[in-house]
Amino acid sequence: GAGVSQSPRYKVAKRGQDVALRCDPISGHVSLFWYQQALGQGPEFLTYFQNEAQLDKSGLPSDRFFAERPEGSVSTLKIQRTQQEDSAVYLCASSLGPGGAPIVDEQYFGPGTRLTVT
C-alpha cells in the first residue's frame, strides 16, 4: 500500500523566501511527526500532531517555523524568511495510534524534502 509521501522532494530557496513543505501520511494514521535532519546528523524532533491538534511544537527552532494539519490528514510545514541554517532534510512520519504507554507505535517515515537555502 501507499506509504508516507512528501513533496517537493527537493527545494532550493533564496534567503528570505517563504517555503511550504507537504506531507501525506498513511491513510487513517492518527499521529504525525515532523523532524529536521541536518547534514551528518540524526533527525531531530520538530512538532507532533494527534489528528488535527498540534500537541507539541517544542522542537520548532524559531517562530519562523509553522506547521498545520487542519483536517487531520495532510500536513504542511511552513518556513518564513528562510535562512541558510534552515538547510536540511525535513522528514515527516506517521503512526497508527496516539502512541505512548503501553504501546509504542512504529513510525513510518517519508523520503523527506531536502531544502537548500542559498
Place this chain on the structure above:
Amino acid sequence: AQSVTQLDSHVSVSEGTPVLLRCNYSSSYSPSLFWYVQHPNKGLQLLLKYTSAATLVKGINGFEAEFKKSETSFHLTKPSAHMSDAAEYFCVVSDPNSGYSTLTFGKGTMLLVSP
C-alpha cells in the same frame, strides 16, 4: 531527558563478516529502543524495536540487538554482512510513558561493506 550515543560514526566490514554497531542510551525511564536504517534517497525503515519484552530482539534482514540494562547498551549485530546492508543506521530512544512517542535519534553510524 533521554539521549543515545552511537559510539562509531563509520564502521567498515567485508562481505560475509560480522557486523557490530554500538549504541548506549540514557533515560530516566524504562525506555523503548529502536534501530532504524536509512538507505540513500530512501525513507527511514524500522529494523527492530525493544519495548520491555524479551531483551534479545530479532529484526528484519538478519539483524538483532540485545538490551543490557546494566550496561545501558543496545548494540546491533548481524552474523554475516551483505553488500545491500551498506547504509546509515540510527539508534533511537523513546519514552513510552509520554502521551505520545517522540523519537530521539543518535547521530548515526555509516556501515560500509566491501566485497
